[in-house]
Amino acid sequence: MDNQIIQPSILAQRIVLIILLSILIVAISILGIYWQRISDPYVREVLSLPGNPTRGNAIFQINCAGCHGLQADKNVGPSLQDISKRKSKVEIIYQVISGQTPPMPKFKPNSQEMADLLTYLEQL
Ligand code: HEC
Structure with a gap:
């Protein structure tokens, strides 16, 4: 028992x-x-390309500044200052291409554009 x-x-x-x-x-x-x-493969390619922050800034102004502010200092979307301290490169790429956090839309930059954007965001 x-x-x-x-x-x-x-x-x-x-x-x-x-x-x-x-x-x-x-x-x-x-x-x-x-x-x-x-x-x-897309993420690997983006990470392997050297990004140009000036072109990244231009892409940002056209696609992202409306929501995140001209200096990425917030508007409808949150401020992206110091984003590279909060998110890894891979997380930032997925934030841009996944469209999983509405109202932020899904973007389809080619890998060079994504690399430029990433370089711009990382130096904020
Ligand atoms: C229609 C408005 C809108 C546009 C356009 C937009 N975003 Fe966003 N974004 C948002 C909102 C709202 C959030 C917050 C989403 C959440 O976490 O719920 C966000 C979140 C983010 C984040 C994560 C911020 C964090 O602190 O975790 C990143 C990175 C980002 N956006 C980058 C971009 C980039 C790069 C572009 C241009 C290619 C862009 N966004 C375009 C509205 C927008």
Whole structure:
């Protein structure tokens, strides 16, 4: 009879094990998503190209300044000052091309334009 009751210490061990397993699963999923993103050919190409901040600024003024302000200092959209401290390059690329945070639309810059834009945003 006694054998069927789980000892408190074993129960605690199992809880710890379950928590550790959950953390592991979450970590693997995050890593998987990250890996999938950096192995995307478009992202790889953007990251491999040297960007021109002057051209990036021009692209920004045409496409983004209406919402983010002429100096990227916020309007309808948030300020993008210090964005490179808050977001990785890959995250910024996905912010621009995914359209997952309405009202910000989905953009389709070619890889050189995206590299220029990224260089401009990183020096803000
Ligand atoms: C129609 C308005 C609009 C336009 C145009 C727009 N954005 Fe945005 N953007 C937003 C809004 C609103 C957010 C906040 C979204 C959220 O996080 O919910 C945002 C968020 C962002 C962020 C993330 C900011 C952060 O602090 O995490 C980046 C980076 C960004 N925009 C870059 C751009 C770039 C680059 C362009 C031009 C190619 C652009 N946006 C064009 C409205 C816009």
